[in-house]
Amino acid sequence: MTVPASTAPQAPPQHLQPLPPETAPDPPAGSTPKSRGADTRALTQVLFAELKGLDPGTPEHNRVRGALIEANLPLVRYAAARFRSRNEPMEDVVQVGTIGLINAIDRFDPDRGVQFPTFAMPTVVGEIKRYFRDNVRTVHVPRRLHELWVQVSGATEDLTTAHGRSPTTAEIAERLRISEDEVLACIEAGRSYHATSLEAAQEGDGLPGLLDRLGYEDPALAGVEHRDLVRHLLVQLPEREQRILLLRYYNNLTQSQISAELGVSQMHVSRLLARSFARLRSANRIEA
Structure with a gap:
């Protein structure tokens, strides 16, 4: 950066x-670092x-x-x-x-x-x-956490040199005599020194930038609760009234077409629809 x-x-x-x-x-030829x-x-x-x-x-x-x-x-x-x-x-x-x-x-x-x-x-x-x-630093870190992060960073380097590998959180905590949660908080705080652009490509994994992998708001998400409610209310209706509602609002049939499909009068279909709506409204826990 x-x-x-x-x-x-x-x-x-x-x-x-x-x-x-x-x-x-120029330093003398063959001189040692000490000299x-x-x-x-x-x-x-x-x-x-x-x-x-x-x-x-x-x-x-x-x-x-x-x-x-x-x-x-x-x-x-x-x-x-x-x-x-x-x-x-x-x-x-x-x-x-x-x-x-x-x-x-x-x-x-x-x-x-x-x-x-x-x-x-x-x-x-x-x-x-x-x-x-x-x-x-791109994110404000409390002073105590910042000072502790310096100690965690130093202990990490020392333990890496001593063991020939990256130390575990428990080893760092034991070295500094602090809790593992404090070590994890310090490591997280250390990341505030370097921010990665959302548009930057991810190195090594061949994946696009973070911005391209962020989720988006599903426009149908708001209807999930309503669909679940309708499903719950429909099962409480008689089977014939369920079928009339499905034919009317899912198959988009007119009342005359539904009457021909079921072999009943159009007036009867209209009364059954009105009765179904009244039952659904009375059982609707949201409006209640």
Whole structure:
């Protein structure tokens, strides 16, 4: 799902963009993730020390600031990976997290003795959570249920890794010490983060969209109760009067045709019809 233009976080202005990949420092060949992390921290400290002596808005300040953003993008990707179960495009989540990274760079004070990743991670994660809270969820979920859903999602990932399969509801409930009903409610609440179009085709099963499979109001539905009532009342009439009614209103015969069919006078047929109507009305529980 593409983030709507009205709610998507805007990219930084051109003078705030990070350096292109070809100008960013390359990690040493054969370096391990641990050594690359140490190199990134060392580079970050050097860049912040250089940034401190530059005037904001100058080309050199923007260059160093862009290098800081580029060097710490792995931190954003790491934070964004925690939200991969939200059914939201990862590039959108990374974009939002980058906004948090830029805000952290602008507020960071290296003289306080705190490592930049430690300072920046809450800001990056907070920006991503705010994005999901304000722009992604399509159905309002109570705050307690939303917070519990985060725990259920984390427990599901942990149990899947531990068991090599999707955990059962009972296993998740036991892990979090909550009821199975609460787990099911959280799973249902999690679906509010992603809405499927009624017109979207169903993937994998070859079936048409949900809109094409929705039911419709049967115009004859309103007559079901009346047909059942008529059937109930007709069986209470004598057999000859039942036959007259069927010939008159189901076979569409006139009274003269019915009289010829039964061998009685037309006047007698008229009296039998009137008597049948009176009995039906007196037994009609709806009108009564």
